[in-house]
Structures are given as C-alpha cells and as structure tokens.
Amino acid sequence: MEPLIELRNVGKWYTPGRPIITGIDLAVHRGQVLAIRGGNGSGKTTLLKLIAGIGRPSAGVVRRAPGVTVGYAPERFERLRFRAEEYLAHLGRIRRMPGEELGRRIRELMDLFQMPPAGPITRFSKGMAQKVNLMQAVLVRPDVLVLDEPLSGLDAKAQAELTRLLLAFRREGSAIIVTGHEPGFAEGWADRMAFLRNGRLEEPRNRATESSEDADTSAWICDQWGIG
C-alpha cells in the first residue's frame, strides 16, 4: 500500500552544520497512529511542520500521495479575537469550501467537540482553545492529521476527551502523527512509537507486533535517551 506521506533522508537546518533534524526516514499509511516522543528542542515541531508542508527540507524529500489532505494543529495556538465559528468559517473559505458544506461542517464539529456558543477565543480556557485548534485541523476531513503536543498542559479530563476525539478520527480512516513528551504519552492508542533525540528519529519496534518479552523496550529506550 502506498504511504500517504513519506520522508526520505530528510534534514532541516537554518545554519549550515547545525541541523535541527537529520536523516529522517518515515512512511505513514492510512489509519495509522504514529506517536513521536522527544524532549524540548529535539526537533519535533520542525519535523511536524515539514510533514504538514510548512517549509521545505534542507535535505531529502517529503512526498505526499496525490490528493492527500493534511490537517495541522500546532502546539502553541495563539488566541485570536474571533469567535470559534467565525474563525472556522474564515479558514473554510481559505480552503475554498462551498458555503453550505462549510456551515454544515462547522455545526457538526461544534456538536462533536461539545463547544457551546461562546465569545472570542481570547477568553477561552486552554482546553477550549485546544479544541478549536483541533477543530480547524479537521475542518476538511484530513487524510493525515498532524498534531504537535495536543495534550500538553491539559488536565486529565481534557486529555481523555481529546484522546477520544482523536480515536474517532482514526476510526474514520485518518492517519495521525502526534508528538508529546510526557511519560506514557500515547501508550495504549498509538500503533507506532518513535523517539526523536538530537534531531534523529528512532523507531525501535512496531507496537502492534511488540512481544510480551520486550514489554520494557519503550521504557529502556526512554532511559537510554534520557526522556520521559
């Protein structure tokens, strides 16, 4: 099966000789959830931006299957003086979504995310703002959903709710690439777990085939790489 997104020997740097990420090989298929763990400054955001099509790699190639739609939710979501529906409507018009379809999709998302009609996003709690962030990423049903630390800073209840939503998108067939740094992050719901440190990606084992004898592999790697 052709991957939706494929990275071959991808590197990115702003100053020659000081790569932020380097030698990244990665392929993501439909319906997969790939969780990438790494500490602060490990290059997670840079990698996700390249996957989302923001900027070009300094080395290597990022390939997308024809017609693939990508949704992207950054870690830091600046709160604009828009109401949530208004903000989504603007982004839908940028996507050139037909008005009727756009209105229907926004109502659908407001229901799905249990968002009450509210004032401007500037007054939202972090959890509410993060919901809007996720809503914009799935405004057009994405083939690949790229999420930069979506659970960071949220309380347990909000984390559980957002995880439930992510799994719903996965069931609809979206591939999800998600980053995080918390211990235990994405365990139990990610198909694949990769580790990013000093700009290099290490994917030790496909979790779907992980044997019981190697149950401690993730913990060992975290320990070796000094994360988690």
Added chain:
Amino acid sequence: MNAGLVWYLVYGYLRSYRYFPPLLVFLIGLMLLYANRPNPVMESYAASSVLVYFVSAWIGAGFHGAVGDAQEHIAAVHAGSVRAYLAGKTLAVFACGLVLDLAALVYPVAAGSFDAPVRAGEWLTALLAHIELSALGGALGLLLSHPIVQKGTHATAALLLVLILSIVRDGILAEIGEGFAPLFVLLPPAATLVDGMMNPDMATGMRSAAVWAWPLAYGGALCWLYARLAERKM
C-alpha cells in the same frame, strides 16, 4: 488569488487593533495637510502620497504580529502552501494601502480643499503614484520586520532609515554632491515618484515610462525577496 485568505488576514489585522496607531497618524496627517485652504492640487497629493508611503510601511510591519507564528502556519496549511499564504499576506497589506490611497485622494476633493477642480489627468497621475507608493511602503514594511529581521528594534530602525532616506535622497545629494549618488542607488524610488507627480511635464516619453515603471519593478523585486526570505523563516 485566494480572496478568502486576503479577507481573513485583513479582518484579523483589524480585530487585533494594531491598525489603530497608523490609522490615527494617517488621519491626523491628512487633516493637518489640509488644515489651511485652498491648496494646490498636485503638491498636496505629493505630500499625501508620502504620508501613505510611511503609513503603509507601518501597516506592513505590523501585520505579522496581528496573528502570530502558529496562526500563520495554520493559515498556510489551509491555503495549500507557504507561498500561497505569503502571496495572500502581501495582497492583504496592499489592500489596506489601497484604502488609504482612496481616502487620501477623495478626502480633499470632498472637503473642497483644493484651489481648482482636479482634472482627470491629475487624478489618474495621483492615483497611480499613491498606489505605487503605498505598495512600495507595504512591501518594505513586510520585508523589514519580524520574522525577516529578528530584533524588533533593528527592524524599526532599518525601516525608518530606508523610508526617510528614500524620500530625502535628492536633498542629501544636493548637499554632499551628486558623486555620492551610487550610494543611494538601491534605495526605493519613492522620491522619483513624488517628483514625477509634482512635475509631470518634465517626465516625458521614455523618462516618464521609467518614472512609473521602475517603482513597479522595484516593488516586485521587494515582494519576491520577501517571499524567499519569509518562506525560509516559516
């Protein structure tokens, strides 16, 4: 052109209230310019075009901060590419400049501030000059601001220096001698446009074409440079 993107960016800028200081300076400047009546048509339009040049640069420089990095990334993904986003952002700055242009052209006529009726040729000349100067200013503002220039203070200083030098270039050369002209050759051709507006009879034939075409080419080069540098920074 992605009209939805342009409108979103203009709307976001307006909602951020960052427009307020430049708009206030523009309105006060315009009122001071026409405080006394009557006024000569083209000299007054030349002055208002300089005002539009500065205020458009201010708007261009303030556009990035209206949304922030992450919102720019989101908009770029929805627009389909970083280049499409940057093109939309440039057009949004130009659209704001166009509103200033029209206000600067219509206000004195509506207020009866001129000493004679504005002829069609004068109006067209003034319109073209205002549009070109606001576009030049806007492009300079985009180029000489964050994130292209990392430090805000450096960006502001560089922008003000370029704006002022590009307007007073001829006065400085008159003082220090035309031999220094090559030092100023890379500056935006704002003074040439203002001269061309005030002395339309002196600019004829090829020289006239150069007066009006060179700023367009220069502005195009600024936009290209901005897109290249901003794409790398995103």
